[in-house]
Amino acid sequence: MKPELGVCYYPEHWPEANWAKDAARMIETGLTWVRIGEFAWSRLEPTPGNLQFDWLDRAIETLGSAGLKIVLGTPTATPPRWMMDKFPDMRAVDAEGHLRKFGSRRHYCFSHVGYIDECKRIAQILGQRYGRNPHIATWQIDNEYGCHDTTLSYSDAALNAFRRWLADRYGPIEALNTAWGNVFWSMEYNSFDQIELPNQTVTEPNPAHVLAFHRFSSDQVVAFNKAQVDALRPLTDAPLLHNYMGRVLDFDHFDVGDDLDIATWDSYPIGFLSDRLEADEAHRVAFLQQGDPDMQAFHHDLYRAVGRGRWWVMEQQPGPVNWAPYNPAPLPGMVRLWSLEAVAHGAEVVSYFRWRQAPFGQEQMHTGLLTPNGHGAPGLAEARQAADDLAALGEVQPARAPVAIVFDYASNWAWTTQPQGAGFDYFRLVFSAYRALRRAGLSVDFVPPAKVGEKHYYLILAPGVAVLGSLEQQLLQGCDLAIMGPRTGAITEDYQIPHAGRPGLDHLSSHVDLIETLPPQVVRTVDGGGNAEHWVEHLSGEAKTKLSFADGTPMLQGDAGLWYLAGFPDETLWDRVITMAAKETDLTLHMMPAGLRRREMQSHEVLINYNAHPISWNGLQIEGCDVLFRKHDSH
Amino acid sequence: MKPELGVCYYPEHWPEANWAKDAARMIETGLTWVRIGEFAWSRLEPTPGNLQFDWLDRAIETLGSAGLKIVLGTPTATPPRWMMDKFPDMRAVDAEGHLRKFGSRRHYCFSHVGYIDECKRIAQILGQRYGRNPHIATWQIDNEYGCHDTTLSYSDAALNAFRRWLADRYGPIEALNTAWGNVFWSMEYNSFDQIELPNQTVTEPNPAHVLAFHRFSSDQVVAFNKAQVDALRPLTDAPLLHNYMGRVLDFDHFDVGDDLDIATWDSYPIGFLSDRLEADEAHRVAFLQQGDPDMQAFHHDLYRAVGRGRWWVMEQQPGPVNWAPYNPAPLPGMVRLWSLEAVAHGAEVVSYFRWRQAPFGQEQMHTGLLTPNGHGAPGLAEARQAADDLAALGEVQPARAPVAIVFDYASNWAWTTQPQGAGFDYFRLVFSAYRALRRAGLSVDFVPPAKVGEKHYYLILAPGVAVLGSLEQQLLQGCDLAIMGPRTGAITEDYQIPHAGRPGLDHLSSHVDLIETLPPQVVRTVDGGGNAEHWVEHLSGEAKTKLSFADGTPMLQGDAGLWYLAGFPDETLWDRVITMAAKETDLTLHMMPAGLRRREMQSHEVLINYNAHPISWNGLQIEGCDVLFRKHDSH
């Protein structure tokens, strides 16, 4: 594989006279891919049925003939204003019952049948016109599903679809009443038509009700996406993809990804550290202009799994953005670092967002590779540098990761429904596990529950997986050692406590007797070092106790091949657990200094320094904000 | 009196085959009471008019014949789903104007006439069937009035009832305009039909309007409760009760209690410290797993007054709950401590919530005495221990408390309507007074304003009582010394400043000239020690100044029998005031170390140690989380 670079471009924003010059300059910068079209519906169809594709024909021809491969987007994330007149009820409704109005983007409900038909229609028209066009190398469907909290909608369209979904799933209403335990608080229904969406209840609704609504809502995203996939597949051989976001967990990306060929995501390291990551102030200050050292890698690895090995960065932050609470500039070198780090994790393409900063609209303060008046912004030179680096690197292949983490979107829905403690969060827990593996210098794979056991790993971590299902058997097949817990196997599919108790394992005699959650200022000390925080379980059982709390109760129990953690480990405790697991499995660790990260490729060891200052490690010096590709034979 | 233990049980949640075993195990644990039925409407009447009582007949017979006395609940806190079809407008509306939907509990408006009729009907059916059943020893009406902010409703049903309530109270509309001072800002009405509920106004509504709405809303709760009382009284001789909550102040519990025979409350010490108590971080950490040392006692004493001497704990926290921001486990010993502390305050019954943890529904993470799969949870052994302790204790009688505090729900409504300073709160003020009396080792009674003077006390505290009425005369009859203020006698019944000024006393020449409120970082120092915080009044008048602020103005003025406080005392200042009051009245104080509390019974002095560590006091050693009943003759 030879990784390439690309950029997002909006020909409809600029005079046609600029297009050829822009294309030439992209090529000159070392970019080979360009994404277009994903917000252009009002220009493709200014009034209902009035199709205006000439300009897009010319744009494709201009860009393509300059040597650029094109990602063509379907424009369904931004239905034009006239669509609202046609379907006044197509907009989503928020949890407070308020209609979410036209005037920005993503103003549609995933359950609106009329709008889904319109999306199929426009996708089909695009497919018919460009499905065999040689410049169209890939298709993007819609844009950033779920962004701006758009997965869940409390509209009538969603209500009706939810009732049908439940009837299909449960059969007679009595089955649903039993599955949900509706006898509790007299919540039993006489018919599916009595079920409402789980918002605005007096106190919290039944968690089974909420979890079902999350599963339903995720299925609606999958179906929405599949409608366009089905429209396009007969008309093109180019791969289909979608661009996901960071830490958007409201729908199951694996399910959407199964219908697509490539997963891509939109990586905004500085914005994400500012607006969606738990961190103390010192960490926020230290990495203010670099982003969190593990956040990008986490998503690279996650979306590599979603894409079944094929993945891109579709939007790479090129400078300050406009949407985070604070928007500082990346330190010099960081745009290049982010690009090369993605390559180290196996990206086929890294595409910058966007070519030229728009002088109008909501994102006018979002930088591009060019300034609004067409000068090179700082990101341009770094993109050029990254292109040179990639040219020098040549063919690369990803290496097998020795360890994996199970990632389960439904567990996030379960635990946001009933966190039990304000400090507990599924992503936070999994991210803490990921960080621990990275501090140990390990390359990491993510695996959805359904695929655990398909490949073999030294070690698989499965913290917080809500529903056990057949996971225990799969883990025993899929690794030398599996570490589960805390809160693994904690509920059934229908949000009940399992009859067999928690975690309910056949091959590990370890039982959760009691669960506690803790405020931030209180932790539980572990003998020998480290603490559990946020979440603590009281374990009993015959399994061997490998780590104990200060009061003598088990923190880590395990027998051959299966371990269970009784709390949310802090960094010190995670490091101890990983070290013990490495001993157990002959896994080699490479303990990393703060801010330095390591990723294995087949041919290279890649060292990525998120610090502003140089780091010496293992006889090597890595400059601040720099990436070092070290050939394996150069050891 | 021989105090007993009980438990809350949901036969409808478990296979009928379990019932007899559960009953036997309750008896074995030392429990003699069981509460059932309060959420079972959908099982008693699955569709309108389709009554299904056989299962309840059998449950009552099984539990009763095992030797358990039964509290039977009316199921009106959880109307079934079909009731919403019958009365779509029966649900409450929140202050933002949003309908509060079905799907949890308490989904009704207290003012909906159709629903009140349904409640009378179901109560009557239950009364006819079980009113003379020998196993039914007590009836609980509804469940936790006011919980989840359900007292105030902004529905049309409430609006119409409010207009009638106002017309009845004020007569011609001009009388209301004058009483409320509606000339201010041209708020005068031409008819009662023009009056709206006081939500969603541009800036704050007239406080007289808001206070009237609070009085009305409280009256609606009283009337709602009385409708079921009236339905049941002719059908049963068993006492009627309700289970109140902690720090729920939206309706007048004394008024509801006047129609009932026993007051009970639901005591969740750890949850309440976490979610409804002002405290600094150190206090929260020190008592994280015990609860605040005064919060339970406060409510025991308050509800003893509401029950006119007869009171229970209906729901006693048995382990971690599910609903607080953080849910740690009680320290070993605390479940027993809470139980015995209630007995020391005169409880007839302490009943645990609940027998067995439900594996489904909203409270599946709320522990019981048994785990979901039927093992003994930590609370079970402590309940067993408490039962043994009570057996050893034998007959006990409450002692007369030497001091009392006036508690007035309407004052809370007044001061939440116009706090004047963000740090001022009625409960907070009264609780600070209560803590001070408890630090001095005193047993405390609460008295509603209407009953002040019925019994005599050495000392009565009446801080923050909004409307004076005849309170001054009653206090002079009811105690040797009364301490009023701050903010006592501060408004009229219709929320005006009294013509005679504040506090408007006949026998104390003390006048409030100016009122200040202070941010948390600023206090006013008192000569000789201590500070006023949050709230400060400038006093003048001929009364003797007993304590002065550093600037020489009075902090405490008083003459024989009546004192007035000019600010919200901090702990040091409260201790000085109580010490001065004790000297004045020959009251004996027993100053207590932090976390140790004392309660007098006729035969015993009871010492309750909320600390995790042992405390030595007065030659005695009280272990951490332990209770010591010391016979008075053992001195």
Place this chain on the structure above:
Amino acid sequence: MKPELGVCYYPEHWPEANWAKDAARMIETGLTWVRIGEFAWSRLEPTPGNLQFDWLDRAIETLGSAGLKIVLGTPTATPPRWMMDKFPDMRAVDAEGHLRKFGSRRHYCFSHVGYIDECKRIAQILGQRYGRNPHIATWQIDNEYGCHDTTLSYSDAALNAFRRWLADRYGPIEALNTAWGNVFWSMEYNSFDQIELPNQTVTEPNPAHVLAFHRFSSDQVVAFNKAQVDALRPLTDAPLLHNYMGRVLDFDHFDVGDDLDIATWDSYPIGFLSDRLEADEAHRVAFLQQGDPDMQAFHHDLYRAVGRGRWWVMEQQPGPVNWAPYNPAPLPGMVRLWSLEAVAHGAEVVSYFRWRQAPFGQEQMHTGLLTPNGHGAPGLAEARQAADDLAALGEVQPARAPVAIVFDYASNWAWTTQPQGAGFDYFRLVFSAYRALRRAGLSVDFVPPAKVGEKHYYLILAPGVAVLGSLEQQLLQGCDLAIMGPRTGAITEDYQIPHAGRPGLDHLSSHVDLIETLPPQVVRTVDGGGNAEHWVEHLSGEAKTKLSFADGTPMLQGDAGLWYLAGFPDETLWDRVITMAAKETDLTLHMMPAGLRRREMQSHEVLINYNAHPISWNGLQIEGCDVLFRKHDSH
């Protein structure tokens, strides 16, 4: 000019028997003005068309014949309840789509045509009856426009008016689409009827849409005010005025002021420090009972500009108020200090709010000069003292200010629409500049953008002015040195980035290449001292660099007559910049100690000590909370 004192009075609140006594006591206190009538509509017209003016005739006669000049208010801020029956749709709607109900004040939408007609009618009736009455010396129209967030309304009335306003402004819909850049995210409209108000969109709406809505909403306030001006002008020769609030920026006060003769404002120093000013805790504590030392002066100077030289304080805080989070009392001397400070800034009248504390209604805890039962409150003696001070002072004339600041309401709308960093705020930036000038002992004028160049100043500061227009040319005419930036000239009228780049100056080669915003814990150090915080721009260009960041990039660039600041200066940096500017322009600075402020009049230097303690300065001693008028010849 001989400054005078006045008071706000509500004859409708008190028995008619009191009026003459009150009037006599006002005169005795040294007050010569009285404002009445502005909330009295329900007494003037209790039911539609039923006019009741006799009481007002008598009140005017009583007050006037006692020697008081009367400000008569139109009562349009408080339409009576029957008006809601006539126009149910006249109330405003908030951004969440909720109707803002009757029951307080300002319950109208500025765009409701029917209500505007009613306002014209009542103004005309008042004008016909009292327009030539010799006691009516001034008219106040409405009361505190914009208070309680009432400028923006999301009602149907506003929507319809907004569509007409846009059609008038833009002509064909295509012009609007182009001007707003609606091609971005397919937001293009086919007709003006498709445009909605910019609330409740999925993510943020187009900033051009929001800014247009702000301009429109400001214009509606202007038109609403002008309707009453037009009704009154033919009927009276007395000046017309309005009373503005502090830090209310939602409408353009200059535009409203252009139709009036005098600007007045309502000054609540202690409330404003508590509820609307950025400050650290130490500052809040130090000035808790005095108010911020620059906040009053800022508004005095601003409203002097709005009134084109003629201005008053219409409501002066006389003691604790009722509406701030905390409401402490002014330190002794402060009521007098605030009064004299206003005079030093050129006030014609300082009028206290209110004469006697109301015992009812929303403001019953708002002090007056008298207590509710008619005793003198602390403010009364200070008003009396101020009257004596003014008598002693005699005739005074304002002095020319040597420096000015451009103040632009539209810039506030622009930057609240897209702050880009949570720490950036237009008022905060301008206020920091104002403070810096005051620390240097300078008297300051404010100038709206349209009038820059009409008078000449040594120095004009123009930070954060969003749209450049012809400002550069005006500044070159209007001063020796102009300092612009940060964020000056940053957008076009239609919220686009200017084609010429930022700031787009013709006579200064200084270009903004990149913009960063910073969290509070991060600053950018400037060589030689001081920091930029919140907002930082990367500058290039040929202009001379006068100050540099630690990394060598320019913080201040400038050539003769024009400087540009590349960041939001902290206090140290502002002081350096002002010192450099003074050297450049031969401006004399008088560096002031903390809390002491200085204002020049023609005859006097006035020193105002906001500290509680005395300050020695320049050989003078100024007592705590005192004002010193030093004759210029006494040097």
